[in-house]
Amino acid sequence: MSADQIAIIAAMTVPLLGAAAIAIAGKAPNLREGVTLVTALLLLAAVLSLLPDVLAGARPQWAFDEILPGIAIAFRVEPLGMIFALVASLLWPINSLYSIGYMRGNDESHQTRFYVCFAIALWAAMGIAFSANLVTLFIFYEVLTLSTYPLVTHKGTEAARDGGRVYLGILIATSIGLLLPAIVWTWSAAGTTDFTDGGILAGHLDGPLVGVLLFLFMFGIGKAALMPVHRWLPAAMVAPTPVSALLHAVAVVKAGVFTVVKVIVYVFGLETLQAEPSAQWLLYAAGFTIIVASVIALRQDNLKRRLAYSTVSQLSYVILAAAILAPLSVVGAALHIAAHAFGKITLFFAAGAIYTAAHKTEVSQLRGIGWRMPWTMTAFTIGSLSMIGVPPAAGFISKWYLLVGAFSMEQWVAVGVVVLSTVLNAAYFLPIVFSAFARDGDNGGPEHGEAPWPIVAALTATAALTVLLFLFHQIPLDLARQMAGA
């Protein structure tokens, strides 16, 4: 057994063991939080240890057991999965630090259950990232849905129950109702569900059926929040902010678009889709989602809901980039998974910091708050810039590749969508920034300063990562190029 295999096994067991240890240590909060942090760091180490070999072109794999004849629970680390795993495992320790500040600062109940579910969710995210076939991916996709349900309904109130109902309802209905038949169909058509360079469906399926199967996949992957199956994401905002930050800006939604890219690149294959007119609709569906979600975001006063709709819009950037079907735009899609993750988690961290320090949740209440919480609002500004896609934030890089790809394929619709949505992004983020730093601000309320230090440390770190990813994007870029063959 090679070192890489051990690393895969470690990545697939450490979060689970961590969850068990957290449950055992539940009575001693300090020990419990220590376990969370250690688990997160161990996972990060395991994932990082895989990076050099994958960069060098290796594809380490490990199979657990056959669950169905000919289909094993198997893992294979390829570049796209590496990017997703890196992003999730890098942000988990930071988010754990933030969680500690947030959950204690707000006196939340059931904290042990919270951390246990969090660890299981990260385990599922790793499983998705490293899955070697559709069935393995589907297994962990469902684990992720179910393990985040108790986090969404954490508060146990009527509102939490209703939010949870929408959340679980849409995610389960789409995954069982559409994604599962898509997988079984793929299996019966191609005789395999392994992710393979160049796709597995070429020669097994053609004509309008390709478009139909693509439809089942794209709306079956409800986590990618393509309209109209996006409503679970705003509904999930009822969760405590650390959940919204790591799970509903990073792990869960990125699992969705990650799956979309994987299916397009490794199941259909870019060339199969390029040759098939019936697959064209995806571009328009993604473009529609980008614009409409931005317009809705513009009209939200609740900060977290505005961020949620921004996420819906940004997720469709990834789908749009993949749907352009140019290798360079697919590179953009992969990079955007990372870029959006760092930016959006920063924005959610800031929203949670504002809630913890000032108990404010609406955009209209934030006038002048930047002077009381300079760190928080500076980080918020950086996150906003990344969403809009201007330097020096990471969002610029991914948008660049997306546009280059769109030009190369002469997809003018995509170019128009990107330009329009950039304007919209600016329209709903910049006013928050300007008003937060308005001189005449301060609408009263009790005196407050910054949120507790773990929160500030965490959001500073992610804001720094957003800028660093702009400056040093070579590693994710190399990985993305390997995947897209560009």
Added chain:
Amino acid sequence: MIVENLPALQVVLPLLAAPLCLLLSRGRPAWLVATLISWLGLAISVVLLWQVKDGSVIHYAFGGWAAPWGIEYVVDRLAAYVLLIVSLIAAVMMPYAWRSLSSEIDAHLLPLAFTLMLLCLAGLLGIVITGDAFNLFVLLEISSLSTYALISLGKDRRSLTAAYQYLIMGTIGATFFIIGVGLMYQLTGTLNMADLAERIDALEDRRTLKTAFAFITVGLALKLAMFPLHLWLPNAYTFAPSVVTAFLAATATKVALYAMIRFVYTVFGTHFAFESMHIEVLVLPLAAVGIFITSVVAVFQHDIKRMLAYSSVAQIGYMLLGIGMATVTGLTASLVHLFNHALMKGALFLALGAVCYRIGRCDIDRMAGIARDMPLTMAAFVVGGLSLIGVPLTVGFLSKWYLLSAAMELGWWPLAALVLVTSLIAVVYIGRVVEAAYFRERPAGTETVQEAPAVLLIPTWILVAANLYFGIHSSLTLGVAGDAAAHLFGAVK
């Protein structure tokens, strides 16, 4: 010596131990005997499966009288597999039965209850193992009669009506079955199932044979609660004692389904059943409509036992779909689901039984907030529910996968859609219970209750663990079911 006689012992042990339980005349010793016998039964069925795993077949001539004069017991892979399911469920539930039954029925009836449970077990095991059509009828009656009595033991007086209703319907079913067997005997002069299969080849055009086929399938359809012949089942499951419901839901309908498979595929043969009689024209639409209707009806039930009962009828519909497809994959799906459904419904009914043990009746309103008081029991219920829905890493996922594959293989998209839609309806009815138990407050005026005792929790969790274990390490169930299905089709004439 003992090993040679294992096929007989499998049935005779519980049959002989049953009167012993009655003679002991006190609850606890009777329970100990029943538990011991059920464990021995499990050991025997494990050995039997191990013996025939390579595809060999054990023929056992009862009392040394060779077939076709004597009664022959036949253990092939399929039979051994179903024997294992039944005896596994019995072995897990017997330890549970004592606490659960003693809270629901009078103490002086307890020895009788264990006697009846052993008789029922003997009957069910016998149906599976026997190779003789008339013997099958006798064993069907043994299990059915003991079931009627068991249902009537429920503490709610409506259990008497439920038992009576089942008695009427069940007797009609058994009568139809024996009429069919009689016609076949008149036609062929034999009752041995293997002999029958050989002799009816030449008689396929005879009207008597067609009539016999109709009587036998309708009779068995009543027994296995095929929609719309299921009307006895919801009441029976609702008002029977909890552990009896769990046992019946996990075994009785499965065994009737097994008998159906035996007759359709082995005795009559696929050629006669599908190409001459077109049984699928009847089975498929009824199964499809039944799955949908009973799933929807389940959503509107207040009594959770009744809800699961309706769900059972829907799940039986899935198995019938697989049978009606008349393909290897379809039949495999049926057999896989036969095993898996026993595990999931067993786990769900045991968890529910533990709730009933604490709060009396399992109305959804009475169960409000119960997860706070009984977290382990409700966690078991949730996992069982996930398995029923077909979430991956549980056995339910494998069932759904095979059913979908089978439907898609034939290009029957509407059926695939039906399976998916009804899975989502299962999300709704399981979700209702979960929301009530986890999000609502305990009803006003009720005291907090304690977590269920360990003797109830451990068997429940054994079945829950089996749901997960066989959901991941599926080679045993999928392998045996796949081989058995291929074998049944290999015998096509």
